[in-house]
Amino acid sequence: MSAELKATALAVLARMQADIRMDGRHRYWIGKQNMPAVTAIIRNLHKEALIAWAAKVQQEADLEVAREVAPTEDLEAAFASVAHAWRRERDTAGDLGKEVHALIEAECKRRLDLQHESPHVSDRARMVYQGWEEWADSHGLEPIAIEQRLSHPGNRYCGTLDLLCFLHKYAPGDLLVLDWKTSRGKGTYPEDELQNIAYRRALGAQDQRLSGVRGMVVKLPKEGPDYSIQAHEVEDSEQAYWAFLGLLSVHRWLQGRPKK
Numbered sequence: 001m002s003a004e005l006k007a008t009a010l011a012v013l014a015r016m017q018a019d020i021r022m023d024g025r026h027r028y029w030i031g032k033q034n035m036p037a038v039t040a041i042i043r044n045l046h047k048e049a050l051i052a053w054a055a056k057v058q059q060e061a062d063l064e065v066a067r068e069v070a071p072t073e074d075l076e077a078a079f080a081s082v083a084h085a086w087r088r089e090r091d092t093a094g095d096l097g098k099e100v101h102a103l104i105e106a107e108c109k110r111r112l113d114l115q116h117e118s119p120h121v122s123d124r125a126r127m128v129y130q131g132w133e134e135w136a137d138s139h140g141l142e143p144i145a146i147e148q149r150l151s152h153p154g155n156r157y158c159g160t161l162d163l164l165c166f167l168h169k170y171a172p173g174d175l176l177v178l179d180w181k182t183s184r185g186k187g188t189y190p191e192d193e194l195q196n197i198a199y200r201r202a203l204g205a206q207d208q209r210l211s212g213v214r215g216m217v218v219k220l221p222k223e224g225p226d227y228s229i230q231a232h233e234v235e236d237s238e239q240a241y242w243a244f245l246g247l248l249s250v251h252r253w254l255q256g257r258p259k260k
Contacts (some may be wrong), residue, residue, distance in 0.1 A: 016206065020149040020151055135231065139170045145164045163177070174212070175210070177203070200236060228243055
């Protein structure tokens with residue numbers, strides 16, 4: 001059964017790679033139609049956790065300046081030096097995530113006997129990757145396809161999944177869509193779950209035999225001490241997918257709204 005499922009998935013993905021192209025601005029196209037991206041769609045979701053995190057990081061940076069600046073120094077200039085501290089921390093985390101993603105992609109390509117190069121990354125990224133490698137081996141990870149473009153034929157959106165795979169020691173015989181996320185905290189964010197569900201719904205819409213594909217968000221830690229991986233299976237539901245489709249409607253309205 002798993003061999004048949006694998007063959008079906010690879011055939012569907014091959015067809016979508018031929019149909020979907022991505023331009024230099026990372027926009028998706030099918031023919032002459034520009035298709036909305038899943039990541040752009042879910043940006044319309046209000047992210048309270050991100051706002052709270054940004055405020056906390058900025059407050060910590062401001063307090064550090066207040067402790068260190070002498071009374072005779074220019075306090076305004078000192079605070080200006082740490083303005084947008086949260087953006088710098090976000091970008092640093094983003095760089096780490098890209099490095100770890102590159103390592104994971106190279107390893108999955110190696111297992112698939114695809115051409116790959118060993119990326120040059122930081123020691124910190126390698127420590128996170130070692131945690132991922134232990135997790136992957138303990139779950140019996142068998143990659144099927146990596147970084148694949150996909151589209152929903154009815155709802156007309158596109159995206160790129162991180163990995164389609166089997167986890168033989170976790171869910172024998174079942175295909176899973178895995179998304180890598182670099183972030184703190186133990187749980188998943190709503191936008192991560194909607195992204196995963198949207199990808200799986202696209203696969204199922206392309207071929208009904210793929211409608212039972214499962215999904216998982218795999219959280220890659222930003223820092224130690226043990227760099228352990230947290231994996232969370234994402235449950236699909238009509239309510240969750242309707243929430244995504246609501247965001248898709250908002251996205252299309254915003255894109256079509258006259259500029260003022």
